[in-house]
Amino acid sequence: RKEVEQDPGPFNVPEGATVAFNCTYSNSASQSFFWYRQDCRKEPKLLMSVYSSGNEDGRFTAQLNRASQYISLLIRDSKLSDSATYLCVVNVYKLSFGAGTTVTVRA
Amino acid sequence: DAGVTQSPTHLIKTRGQQVTLRCSPKSGHDTVSWYQQALGQGPQFIFQYYEEEERQRGNFPDRFSGHQFPNYSSELNVNALLLGDSALYLCASSPKGDGVYGYTFGSGTRLTVV
Numbered sequence: 001r002k003e004v005e006q007d008p009g010p011f012n013v014p015e016g017a018t019v020a021f022n023c024t025y026s027n028s029a030s031q032s033f034f035w036y037r038q039d040c041r042k043e044p045k046l047l048m049s050v051y052s053s054g055n056e057d058g059r060f061t062a063q064l065n066r067a068s069q070y071i072s073l074l075i076r077d078s079k080l081s082d083s084a085t086y087l088c089v090v091n092v093y094k095l096s097f098g099a100g101t102t103v104t105v106r107a
Numbered sequence: 108d109a110g111v112t113q114s115p116t117h118l119i120k121t122r123g124q125q126v127t128l129r130c131s132p133k134s135g136h137d138t139v140s141w142y143q144q145a146l147g148q149g150p151q152f153i154f155q156y157y158e159e160e161e162r163q164r165g166n167f168p169d170r171f172s173g174h175q176f177p178n179y180s181s182e183l184n185v186n187a188l189l190l191g192d193s194a195l196y197l198c199a200s201s202p203k204g205d206g207v208y209g210y211t212f213g214s215g216t217r218l219t220v221v
Contacts (some may be wrong), residue, residue: 004149006149033122041195042214043197043212043213043214043215044150044212045212046195046210046211050142056188077158087149093155093162094112094140094152094155094163094164094165095140095150095152095199096152097142097149097150097151098149099147100148100149101150
């Protein structure tokens, strides 16, 4: 079983739409959780950390369910610039990445 | 404040050759991790260096080795290159070995093995 399994997408949504996707992780000892964003042929960049109580950063909302070992990301009011691959990441002693969810926002 | 710097940015090698990739961590960071990202996949952990020692290692063969220097910079060496080693190699640094504070990634070295 992969350490992090992600909803593969792709998600193709119009500007202004809401899009949500999730991932599951296998190691219950995982200590911290993140969503990274990766643009084509670029390095991953931290989008936001994910906390147990859930957290928002502008149009982005992340949720963590430790009991189900499930993480989600919701993007509201999608912008063209949100088009990217979103990587679900969990940390024990190292970062373990999902394969990424591709989101394309169309005009 | 310079972020993580990797060199070279692109590299083409022939099967069987050896390659060395370099990474300078972000100022104030002392832990360096290396990742391999094949096309269409998420980054896969190779190993992590802290205090000049390999602290953790992923599921990669011994052909992959590394080093960390006293100034915290690091090298990744790959021997006997295979076509399957073609990938983006990412270096990430963090301020403490536990990774709680998150990582900063370099822009990567794109290695092509022909």
